Amino acid sequence: MAQAAIELIGINKSFGAVRANRDINLEIGRGTIHGIVGENGAGKSTLMSILYGFYQADSGEIRVGGQPASIKTPNDAIALGIGMVHQHFMLVDNFTVLENVILGAESDALLKKSIAKARSELERLEREYGLEVDPDAIIEELPVGLQQRVEILKALYRGAEILILDEPTGVLTPAEADHLFRILGQLKDQGKTVVLITHKLREIMAITDTVSVMRQGTMVATRETAKTTVEELAELMVGRRVLLRVEKGEAAAGGVKLAVKNLTVKDTRGVTMVDDISFDIRAGEIVGIAGVAGNGQSELLEAISGIRRAVSGSVMLDGKPIDLTGAADPGELRDRGLAHVPEDRHHVGLVLAFEENENSILGYHDDPRYLRGPFLNIDAIRNDARDRIAKYDIRPADCRLKTANFSGGNQQKIVLAREMEQDPGVLIVGQPTRGVDVGAIEFIHKRLIAMRDQGKAVLVVSVELDEIRSLSDRILVMFAGRIVGERGPEATEGELGLLMAGIEHQEAAL
């Protein structure tokens, strides 16, 4: 290995009783791309936050370029040439690109001089790394791919030699992700060190030189990427063998359960987000909707589940119309056998401050089963909750625990259990495994397929292309509010990626 850019020696960090990092040792070679993988909560982000001076380790040593370093604030990290591109961009949305780049690194007390200097420096960086972006554009008017480029420019402007990227591809189209990887390759060629945090193993295999795996706060292995496999990495992450692709039989699709015709939905700003969409879902099949986030999937879900009023269009549930442009509300839809697992479980699916058992009846609280006269039948509710905890393997198995204290995967299981146990005819699921760890993903996927095999109609919306491909019997691709193509599960990632980017759909139609 080349000389180490960063060495972490015996890093420990606890938050209260939780040991986020235990005895971490890591060495990252100069001029390499080093991947760090691990499940949510494995401690990857904490470790990188320590390196960037956001937190301080309880014990341990950091060496940068062979020299012991004390990193107490992001400023110290920046001074040592460490730059970070955060998962949620740290940009001021209504500032220009230039203003964002100089923020905190202004060369002068007056803006005029700082901006002039930054402008020429940005031009140089653009030429050197192929990072074109209009310096006077307002951030919120740029697509996410370009916003991310601004984050990279910010780090380079501050003289970063070591660039940390936290889950950089979550918001990108496959094409944008490829472009990002080309940029990272270029940075490496110029001698920069890149640290890539991700849970997408394929990215690790495609771009990194070395990879480290974290599990439950410990560093369990470091491998040369060329000498490992996706299967080995997945097993190291979870600590047991995992099925990356669920096994499933042929779908036995029956009659149409849900028929959507010419549905148009506008968002709160009045922008048309779903534009004249039509599709059917049959009993016994899973239909997946693929697309980059923000192409109308959220609004489609909200309209079908009765949360957002549609502008026009007709929807038939079991052959009978539901009035999504007017009177329909989620309660009526639930009564008619349409269950909905919302995309945003924290704000729509759960009340985090409630106990688990209270959340497990949310929306079904006026079911006679849970009532005793005008009062809630607490025993019945808790008994039901305990049954579901056992059946869906929700951990910890405590129905009195505050929901906020469950992990993302277990929170998702609480919502899934609530909706699936109503035995609905149609199940609509938004982002079934967002923020859910690998082990729970496998479980959730199996349950969804079991629903299908019981003859339910299932609609899955996900930005994870892998998930769509492994679950769906039919795949619809959404772009700019329209369905731009339908494919079978055998469709390649490249093909879907092009559809998702909105290019070539003319060509694909030929």
Add this chain to the structure above:
Amino acid sequence: MDVFNAIIQTLDSTIRLSVPLLLACLAGLYSERAGIFDIGLEGKMLVGAFAGAAAASVFHSAFLGLGMAILISVAFAMIHGFASITHRGNQIVSGVAINFIAAGSTIILGQAWFQQGGRTPALQPGERFEAITLPGAEAIRDVPIIGPIYAELLSGHSILVYLAFLMVPFTWWVLFRTRFGLRLRAVGENPAAVDTAGISVAWLRYRALICTGILTGIAGAYLSMVQNGGFVKDMTAGKGYIALAALIFAKWKPVNAMFACLLFGFLDAASIRLQGSPLPIIGKVPAQFMQALPYILTVILLAGFIGKAIPPRAGGVPYVKER
């Protein structure tokens, strides 16, 4: 000519009545642009008014009074900062608490120190800010139109009036042309971006609140040492809240703030002028209606009839580092 004189006089009192609003509005602009809602403008003005008048009458110096007004007002701003920045308390609650403390403590201390029923002693010449006559004002007073406009409307105000209006371009310049302003605006929009850029969010917000305190201090001093010859209990009479309304009306922009405050000041002046005398066509307008207009206009604005008022995005939310 009577109508002309009446208009000049109304506009003259518009300026006088706008000044405390303008200073308080700009004060609120600094803190809200930095992401700290400040409903305590009212209270800070009040303690400023009290401290100014008390110090001026004890030390027989207008400038010492002004200095004390600023000092005490900044101290109250720091209390707000300590509660809402350092301890991440609810900014509205903290602001309301400051208003209550201000209303109560000024009366108690005033009574304890001066035994005049919560008032401070009437300020003597030299303890107040006197009107300044601009050069040449007397010479052209008799020139038609221009004469009265210059001599009555523009000349003859205290130094604090000119200072208040100078603060408008100065605030614009600070916010949009300096490093401090860039950071201040950024911290009101996305404090996490400021934090990761290696700048202290807390220190930046404290500095914004110091600006707020200075300006509310001047506003208070203006009330008790220019408009009035001493402190009277509850003399701010809701001006801090009107200033907040003006701030929303101005969409958090300094030049707009000046126009909003002039408008609200004008409504106030007109309601005083029109008291009892009927307007042509409309007839008699109740003074209460004119006094309520600033709030009515703000509600209409908030309802979205006059464009959109988008507050700084991080406003009111204490900054907590994400885990």
